[in-house]
Amino acid sequence: MVLTVRDHELCALLVKRGEAPFKGYWALPGGFVRPDEGLAEAASRELAEETGLRAQTAPGQVLAGQNPFGAHLEQLATYGHPQRDPRMRVVSVAYLVLAPDLPSPRAGGDASSARWAPVSELFGEDRNDGELLAFDHGQILADGVERARSKIEYSSLATAFCPPEFTVGELRRVYEAVWGVVLDPRNFHRKVTGTPGFLLPSGGTTTRQGGRPAQLFKAGGATVLNPPMLRPEA
Amino acid sequence: MVLTVRDHELCALLVKRGEAPFKGYWALPGGFVRPDEGLAEAASRELAEETGLRAQTAPGQVLAGQNPFGAHLEQLATYGHPQRDPRMRVVSVAYLVLAPDLPSPRAGGDASSARWAPVSELFGEDRNDGELLAFDHGQILADGVERARSKIEYSSLATAFCPPEFTVGELRRVYEAVWGVVLDPRNFHRKVTGTPGFLLPSGGTTTRQGGRPAQLFKAGGATVLNPPMLRPEA
DNA sequence: GGAATAGTGTCTCTAAGACATTATTTG
DNA sequence: CAAATAATGTCTTAGAGACACTATTCC
Structure with missing residues (x-):
């Protein structure tokens, strides 16, 4: 599937x-x-x-x-x-x-x-x-x-839903879609950029979402996230 | 297997x-x-x-x-x-x-x-x-x-390795054996007894390990542990 | 008493959650 | 200008890890 x-x-x-x-x-x-x-x-x-x-x-x-x-x-x-x-x-x-x-x-x-x-x-x-x-x-x-x-x-598997280069906001929208929840953009940004090996800056920026240009990232090598990204409870 | x-x-x-x-x-x-x-x-x-x-x-x-x-x-x-x-x-x-x-x-x-x-x-x-x-x-x-x-x-699956009634110490030794680590007995006790639904006091006590009698527990209904029991890192 | 195990308490520090604030774009 | 999104910072609090200490058994 x-x-x-x-x-x-x-x-x-x-x-x-x-x-x-x-x-x-x-x-x-x-x-x-x-x-x-x-x-x-x-x-x-x-x-x-x-x-x-x-x-x-x-x-x-x-x-x-x-x-x-x-x-x-x-x-x-x-x-x-x-x-x-x-x-x-x-x-x-x-x-x-x-x-x-x-x-x-x-x-x-x-x-x-x-x-x-x-x-x-x-x-x-x-x-x-x-x-x-x-x-x-x-x-x-x-x-x-x-x-x-x-x-x-x-795991860092959410990046599999993203194109080769993506922004933190795009990755957050993946989590929101898969879990069916709304996440705080600020805490999410702090979490994913602070997890070593999760994201790798690719240098570029994009403005395809409107608003201030966002930094582009590639998936880092990390496969296991420790500590994990916690799914909000019911 | x-x-x-x-x-x-x-x-x-x-x-x-x-x-x-x-x-x-x-x-x-x-x-x-x-x-x-x-x-x-x-x-x-x-x-x-x-x-x-x-x-x-x-x-x-x-x-x-x-x-x-x-x-x-x-x-x-x-x-x-x-x-x-x-x-x-x-x-x-x-x-x-x-x-x-x-x-x-x-x-x-x-x-x-x-x-x-x-x-x-x-x-x-x-x-x-x-x-x-x-x-x-x-x-x-x-x-x-x-x-x-x-x-x-x-998950509370570690209880599957235990007999129907068991002590906190026995459950800790299961974790230690499966992970191949040594865990702090005091923090472990606090963690498992503080997780709702993990352990159910069965009333009895036992002294089969020597030392002070330990309270006996049955597996509680909980299947998912939140927050999880973290495996110590390498 | 001494050794072993059980159980409780205290302190510190990391990190998550709840916000405010500033930066940089488009319309 | 307003609106939208990005990025950083602050405060509070839950919880993990590192201990000290007490309780109760067997030898």
Whole structure:
């Protein structure tokens, strides 16, 4: 499953199923592992086929990786309930991709059958239509969103949602979108710039948000944040 | 894979392979999923068959669960490198079990082919013999140990290593064994007794450690610790 | 008594949260 | 000019770490 932040909202990539079962339902993109490829390799290949995005694990890393584009890919969980597919026993190894805002989804050339769905529309308070995803993909989506929400607390993974260069304000809006909260800009700025290895000044400035020009940063090498960025309580 | 704490050390359950490939090597216990059972169900069944321990996920919980015995079972990760088994393509869904100290391992009736191995002997500084596990089980073990080490930071999962009733000192020794550090008893006591929902006084006291009698506790309902129990840095 | 463990209290310092204030752009 | 965003600074308070000290058992 692919998550991104668009228009200040956390969004998941969905594709419309063209065949039974669950024909016409929205589902998470996926496919089958080839006999001679690894699991992460297969996830990366399917992702490229369906969205054109390149994300792959670093060699030797079993569970997670970061690619040159900044997109992040990691194994989420494996789902194997005997009746999760009405046709036959299917075991799915779900992978989670965190990507910067992408131009537009294109599902194997068929643009009408793919979309970015705000996760707040799929579950939570804003859910107005009770739309259900195919198979157990609602559960997989919920697990992936929770993984993303908790992982940006104690890692620098939120930068995977940002373009190669970004401002502190843009990074803050990522946190706000993923957590669905409002953060104090001043305390946030002090926190992220004060955490060694989180942000690396790239020298430039930008004014694309209006207002005073903001300093541009790249993701620093740090992967673990200590102390963590605490998610505000309910 | 099953982890426990014995003699102030974090230990993993290993079984000796009686057949090729890797005949005579130590390996993590495991087995095959039956056509009509779930993944966690299969892990729970194999565990009971090989050790007599009962651990199962609570119904509806996909990723983790807690059973009446206090043993905890959760999905760890899935390993599917094409050449991880020299015979054929095998995809393994690893489950992690955290259990209190068990009487003695018995592997399907054959006691000589199962043992509790301190993880410090399998990797890390203390590793004196360079013993290797079968297949990629060394990697799986490392991933499981890291999961346990990080998870007791922000959850009450350390109680899964304890008997149903335990003292603050026993819980502290669990943290010390899993992290391989020494903690201040006074600060630890203040921290765990001050975290609401972590510990529930059971009324009794015990003197099994010598010294002044200690109050006995049960695991409280809390699963998430906020603020977390911080692991001391290197 | 001495050794061991349990439990409470006190001090310091880091860092989070709640603000004020100044700086620099666009409209 | 006003409005928006960026960046820095100040105050308060919660909580972690480093201790001293008392309590209660077994030997």
